[in-house]
Amino acid sequence: MTDPASFLRSLFDRAVEVADPMQSLKDALPPRPEGRLVVIGAGKASARMAEAVEAEYGPCEGLVITRYGYARPCQGIEIVEAAHPVPDEAGEAATKRMLGLVDSLGEDDFVLALISGGGSALLSAPAGNITLEEKQALTQALLASGAPIGDINGIRKQISAVKGGNLAARVHPAKMLALMISDVPGDNPSDIASGPTVGHEDDAGRAVETLKNWGVTPPQSIADYLASGVETVRPDDPRLANVENVIYAAPSQSLAAAAEVAQAAGVEARILGDALEGEAREVAAEHAALAREVQAGLSEGDAPVVLLSGGELTVTRTGDGVGGPNAEYSLALALALDGAAGIDAIACDTDGVDGAAEVAGAIIGPGTLAKATEVGRDAVAALVNNDAHGFFGDLGDQVVPGPTLTNVNDFRAILCRYVG
Numbered sequence: 193m194t195d196p197a198s199f200l201r202s203l204f205d206r207a208v209e210v211a212d213p214m215q216s217l218k219d220a221l222p223p224r225p226e227g228r229l230v231v232i233g234a235g236k237a238s239a240r241m242a243e244a245v246e247a248e249y250g251p252c253e254g255l256v257i258t259r260y261g262y263a264r265p266c267q268g269i270e271i272v273e274a275a276h277p278v279p280d281e282a283g284e285a286a287t288k289r290m291l292g293l294v295d296s297l298g299e300d301d302f303v304l305a306l307i308s309g310g311g312s313a314l315l316s317a318p319a320g321n322i323t324l325e326e327k328q329a330l331t332q333a334l335l336a337s338g339a340p341i342g343d344i345n346g347i348r349k350q351i352s353a354v355k356g357g358n359l360a361a362r363v364h365p366a367k368m369l370a371l372m373i374s375d376v377p378g379d380n381p382s383d384i385a386s387g388p389t390v391g392h393e394d395d396a397g398r399a400v401e402t403l404k405n406w407g408v409t410p411p412q413s414i415a416d417y418l419a420s421g422v423e424t425v426r427p428d429d430p431r432l433a434n435v436e437n438v439i440y441a442a443p444s445q446s447l448a449a450a451a452e453v454a455q456a457a458g459v460e461a462r463i464l465g466d467a468l469e470g471e472a473r474e475v476a477a478e479h480a481a482l483a484r485e486v487q488a489g490l491s492e493g494d495a496p497v498v499l500l501s502g503g504e505l506t507v508t509r510t511g512d513g514v515g516g517p518n519a520e521y522s523l524a525l526a527l528a529l530d531g532a533a534g535i536d537a538i539a540c541d542t543d544g545v546d547g548a549a550e551v552a553g554a555i556i557g558p559g560t561l562a563k564a565t566e567v568g569r570d571a572v573a574a575l576v577n578n579d580a581h582g583f584f585g586d587l588g589d590q591v592v593p594g595p596t597l598t599n600v601n602d603f604r605a606i607l608c609r610y611v612g
Contacts, residue, residue: 193496193607197536197538197555200498200537200538200555200607201538202453203538204538204605206446207446207447207600207603208446208542208596210446211441211445211446211599211600213240213241213244214244214247217371218244218248221371224248225302225367227301228301229249229301229302230293230301230302230304230366231253231254231255231256232255232304232359233254233305233307233311234287234388235306235307235373236259236276236543236598237258237306237309237373238256238258238306239256239264239266240264240597240598241256241308242264242306246268250267251268252267252268252269254269254270255272255293256270256271256272256306257272257314257315258271258273258310258314259275259595260273260276261550262595272286274313274314274316275314277310277548278313279313279314280328284324286314287317287354291317291353291362294362297363298365298366299365299367300366301366307370307373307384307388308372308375308598309543309600310375310543310599312344312348312386315386317354318352318353319352319417320351320420321413326411327351330351330414333410334408337407337408337508338506338508338509339402339408340506341504342376342377343405345383345387347403349399350399350422351399354388356388356390357387357390357391357425357427364432367435368435368436369435369436370390370438372384372437372440372441373440373598373599374443374600375443377467377601378467379444379467381439391425391432392426393424393427394424396418396419396421399418443502443503443600444502447463447501447502447603450605451463451498451500458495458496459495460497461498462497462499464479464500464501465502465503466501466502466503467503468501468503469505469506471507471508472517472518472524473520473521476520476521477528483532486499486608487534487535492612493610496609497607497608499604499608500604500605503602504601505517505518510576511576511578512577513578513580514547514548514579514581515581516541516546516548516549516553517546517547518552518602519554519581519590520578522539522555522580522584525539525606526556526561527561527571527575529558530561531558534558534608534611535606535607537555537556537557538553538591538604538605540552540553540593540604541553541601542598542599542600542602542603543601544596547581550592550594551585551590552591552592552596553590553591554589554590560587563589564586564587571583
């Protein structure tokens, strides 16, 4: 293993490649439906999914919303770019147009919905009298609170006219097939993009309790709306009778593909799980201890071991630096390993965006802390200030793939080699 960094990057690249809709969506598509077909969608992968659909079906009618920079050329489907992770006016306007489009459909029509991570921000239609500005403020507060994505999306469902099954209800009486790429721990369809095509059992009381648990005070209009009694689209809602939800790509598939690459290179792959959650720096400390334990069990001549994991970690922001869960995990891991020889790691978001920065994550190795000293960076101070992206940017150890056009969440790999 002469180049651990390149090896780790190859695992990440393979994890992304296997989740590329142009590679994976074809087998999930049914024959093109007879009659009127309307394609809608939202998420960081949705434009690429639309491109893949038209590669099979030819030109289609429809509207898909994706993140700025993630558009793809389509023959008939309109692609609109909007903001993520905090919604903006472009997303709100496109969502209203999408709802107008599906409201015109009848029972003989068919809707193909393309849903992926990021759709929660991109599909923006605040319920009641809630304004976009108030929703933006709540989103920013939730993202800074350290709340897991399931809790955040549970709140989003309660204050939206499109999430939590509301989009599917608007499609009725047309038939709908929703094809999804999962980016959530546990692969619950109701959590992907806050479940616009999936009914749920959550209620406003739970949302209020979740806000309280994470110390988030919502704008008054949102508090009033939650207190007024929110109508929930339940799984048994008759308007969902003609809706089918299918997850066709998930984090487990990407981890398995990366494991195959490792094994082909003579490295033993151990998958820790595809649904890990928790504070990034705390999980990093646990993984550092595990990596040391694995390495201590190796003998001369043993194959290296790579520890693979996925899921979605969180960061409770207390500083004003530029960071994200994967970069913060990498920084905390480097500190916990403290230059341990023979252990290298990568942590990246498969969508190419870690937090709000256009950076997927970072690679670390035994020389990371020494390198930081050479360039005048204090690793501990960077962690305290939530400035992991700034830290790795100064070291030149960021992973910047650009838009990957897919999203199966975090990818982490720790390579452990015998050191005599």
